[in-house]
Amino acid sequence: MSSRSKALAEAKISPLGLCAPPPLIIECDAFSGSLSTLFTVVRQHKIDLLGVPLLPICQAYFLYMLEAAGNDLESSATALVALAYLLERKAWLLLPSEAEPEMDAPLEIEPNAYEYEAAIETLQVWQAEREQLFFRSGRESGHYEMPMEIGQITPADLARAFESLLARAQPDLLERLAPPRRSLSEQMGIVFHALSSDAKALDELMVDPFTRNEAVWWFLALLELIRVGQASAEVRDGDVFFSRGKQEPKEPASI
């Protein structure tokens, strides 16, 4: 209780909310006091703003910005809001029209933020407590991926199959300026159709002639199909054979 009531007593509530502007003191014929007080009396129509020169206040604010603003951005911002309000209000007063819009009618409504003080304090405590808990973010690692079961196949088996495929590949033609590119999902469709329920070696699956690039695309698509369960691999006598997996392919993705 003690710490809470102390915090309540210490909280400086200004008409600008819980965050007080820096103590900019204004001295002129019509008014003498702080920026915060000026803001209040202008809002309550208790003073003729036309009698208060705003230029010196702006200058004092700039001086404050140069000297101390870095220390407390919120206070500086609050002061800026108050100044902007005063300037706009005065600008309207200087216009010939008699109809000054009522700018701050809703400002009179109760209750004010002071009554949320206890809640804000509690939220602060909860915030600190919550910082001691850590959840799995899921953000950094993207979608959670299920651990994959590929049986007795090792990455080395896959690499051997790929190597023998590359050995057969033709060099890529260099003169094409803009080779047509397939998306991986299109390539997966092609590879899936080449697969059947009977296991075949990679050599049998790919029809000559093909370039190295095509071989790479083929192999990447095959790996992706294995990953999503639409293809499976098995080893017989040291060679890898591929067939369609249990999972049916999804609808072709939009192109």
Add this chain to the structure above:
Amino acid sequence: MAKALEAVLFAADLPASVASLAEALEVEEAEIERGLQEFGSRLAETSGLQLVKIAGGYQLCTNPIYARPVAKLLKPQKQRLSRSLLECLAVVAYRQPITLAEIDSVRGVQSDYSIRQLLERRLVREVGRRSTPGRPLLYGTTQQFLHQFAMDDLSQLPVLAEGAQLKNDDLQPMLL
């Protein structure tokens, strides 16, 4: 049962409801509740994790005893809210759905900057529009708000001093 719950809760990055757990594990909700109880107390004894009820569901998180080594590894960026953001958030939390003009009037300062910050942090969201002239946007708090302050639901908000208490008409269902 406890093992399956652990696997499922681990994989879910969000609080999981009893209903969704029951569906995933294909058992009755009552069994899930029993399982959660058992699993929760087993964790408390043997594990560096704990089971919490947060933002309307169950989720695994680290036991606060280990906050220090975890923070050392993760080097999390503290995203503590400034006082003025907290004030704005408290006003929204207690008076939702609320318009920007109403927030301004409670706080006595313009709150558009604060609201934008809170929207960006996904602590508040637009929940509809009031059917008064100008159709002003209404704001309310999010699941993320509950999560960030380790609350299960809004009824856990601290009780306010007289005068700022939730009014009946403040509790009308949000217009969507």
Add this chain to the structure above:
Amino acid sequence: MAKALEAVLFAADLPASVASLAEALEVEEAEIERGLQEFGSRLAETSGLQLVKIAGGYQLCTNPIYARPVAKLLKPQKQRLSRSLLECLAVVAYRQPITLAEIDSVRGVQSDYSIRQLLERRLVREVGRRSTPGRPLLYGTTQQFLHQFAMDDLSQLPVLAEGAQLKNDDLQPMLL
């Protein structure tokens, strides 16, 4: 030791090296290795999680025995669309091709976030640019959209009541 390791590995979400674990827990690497061994075998006995060594580090993941309930829980989460995404999607579906500014003006809220989400889920796509100043991008729905809502083509979209505003409810029953 095992408990602290569990907390740290849980929160890390990425493979953690023995060195980084030693630094976080402020112990020798040898002790971490012993701890990991002990922790790994405890997990294998009592838990739905397992410790795996990948990419030069240790990481927790679910035991594949529980792949089915995990997939059941995660799948609907991925597909569930929030009301605001649904609303944005409905606007695109009925008014396509449509620019972002037009979507904003129909919905009365900024929709860039929603559109980005929908693009990521491949429910909408860029279909071209309008030949007006600024050449704004035009959005339309995808095959995936038809598939997810079990439609053969766009003509199966529910007919809107004349003059009626678009409502999310039009699409709600078809989701999931």
